[in-house]
Amino acid sequence: MPPFVIPIFIIHQGCPHTCIFCNQQGITGHTSREGNELTSASVRKIINEQLGWSRKRKTVVQVAFYGGSFTGLPKDRQEEFLGAVKPYIESGLVDAIRLSTRPDYIDLSTALFLRKAGVETVELGIQSMDPAVLQASVRGHTATHVKAAFTALKEAGLKIGAQLMVGLPGEKTKKLIQGTQEIIRMAPDFARVYPALVMKGSGLETLYRSGKYLPLTLNRAVGLAARLKVLFDDASIPVIRLGLQPSLSLEKECVAGPYHPAFGELVLSRILFKKVRKILSTIPKGKKHRLCVAAADQSVFRGSENKNLKRLQALGLMDNVELVFGQDQPRQTINIVNVQKHRICTRSGLTA
Numbered sequence: 491m492p493p494f495v496i497p498i499f500i501i502h503q504g505c506p507h508t509c510i511f512c513n514q515q516g517i518t519g520h521t522s523r524e525g526n527e528l529t530s531a532s533v534r535k536i537i538n539e540q541l542g543w544s545r546k547r548k549t550v551v552q553v554a555f556y557g558g559s560f561t562g563l564p565k566d567r568q569e570e571f572l573g574a575v576k577p578y579i580e581s582g583l584v585d586a587i588r589l590s591t592r593p594d595y596i597d598l599s600t601a602l603f604l605r606k607a608g609v610e611t612v613e614l615g616i617q618s619m620d621p622a623v624l625q626a627s628v629r630g631h632t633a634t635h636v637k638a639a640f641t642a643l644k645e646a647g648l649k650i651g652a653q654l655m656v657g658l659p660g661e662k663t664k665k666l667i668q669g670t671q672e673i674i675r676m677a678p679d680f681a682r683v684y685p686a687l688v689m690k691g692s693g694l695e696t697l698y699r700s701g702k703y704l705p706l707t708l709n710r711a712v713g714l715a716a717r718l719k720v721l722f723d724d725a726s727i728p729v730i731r732l733g734l735q736p737s738l739s740l741e742k743e744c745v746a747g748p749y750h751p752a753f754g755e756l757v758l759s760r761i762l763f764k765k766v767r768k769i770l771s772t773i774p775k776g777k778k779h780r781l782c783v784a785a786a787d788q789s790v791f792r793g794s795e796n797k798n799l800k801r802l803q804a805l806g807l808m809d810n811v812e813l814v815f816g817q818d819q820p821r822q823t824i825n826i827v828n829v830q831k832h833r834i835c836t837r838s839g840l841t842a
């Protein structure tokens with residue numbers, strides 16, 4: 491069961507930068523004023539309010555500081571916030587703290603401080619490993635900072651989340667794949683993949699309006715995110731989020747780009763379609779087969795408006811194939827059964 495996360499937004503706090511795509515307020519629906527006014531008392535209030543929900547769920551409870559660069563905050567603010575959560579960890583009401591920050595705001599002493607203060611996971615806003623993309627996105631850090639941050643966090647025994655973006659200015663697919671492979675070699679504990687969106691008031695909006703930046707189409711963004719997801723899957727690194735959390739404020743503030751409220755489903759659907767197409771094209775024609783897909787994956791498999799299924803049918807790949815959705819079948823697995831021989835001839839997870 492996924493953890494119950496109590497988010498506390500420190501919008502744009504601790505960050506003197508202005509990344510070209512950044513509009514934290516629009517993305518999260520929370521204001522920088524809220525972050526500014528946050529105190530240990532308000533942290534406790536948020537936790538107390540949310541804990542009632544978590545008790546009903548009986549799952550791991552985590553407090554998460556999102557929306558800014560936590561380790562860029564003055565040390566006394568960091569201590570204040572982490573200190574406010576500590577009693578909940580000591581009493582067992584909260585299991586751990588997670589936070590997000592920039593790669594260049596982590597060194598060994600910071601990592602050790604976080605660990606001692608009860609932090610378990612640090613999510614690094616990496617976005618890209620390509621120097622040209624980092625520069626064009628005005629990130630203000632380099633790929634070397636990312637490597638140093640991984641080393642420090644691992645040495646301190648912290649879990650690492652890698653946040654990546656597709657579709658940033660100057661991105662080349664080959665470099666995107668190479669950069670992702672580089673990140674995989676550093677072995678993060680999990681990853682998140684987001685498409686770059688043109689948010690109101692961001693530098694990207696200026697570029698876009700002057701015709702100097704063309705956002706990815708939804709189709710292309712889904713395809714790239716699917717490629718990254720498959721790379722992470724192959725390395726057994728969970729991708730815990732594909733696409734930004736949909737919200738009214740995000741929809742209102744997004745000027746252009748591949749926004750879709752079910753972006754993650756589209757990505758999973760693309761991966762599943764390709765996988766099934768590949769497997770079905772290898773089975774002997776004329777023999778009856780049964781294609782078994784997890785019932786929980788039914789909508790992902792069918793795709794919007796049954797598009798995936800129709801494409802498989804149009805390719806002739808569903809001829810002599812009976813489609814079954816298995817209630818007990820694990821998600822993201824596919825079984826092909828030779829009906830005459832009553833034998834599973836192909837069993838597969840999602841990744842090819």
Ligand code: SF4
Nearest residue numbers: 505507508509512558
């Ligand atoms: S580092 Fe994060 S908070 Fe700071 S400008 Fe960039 S995206 Fe926004």
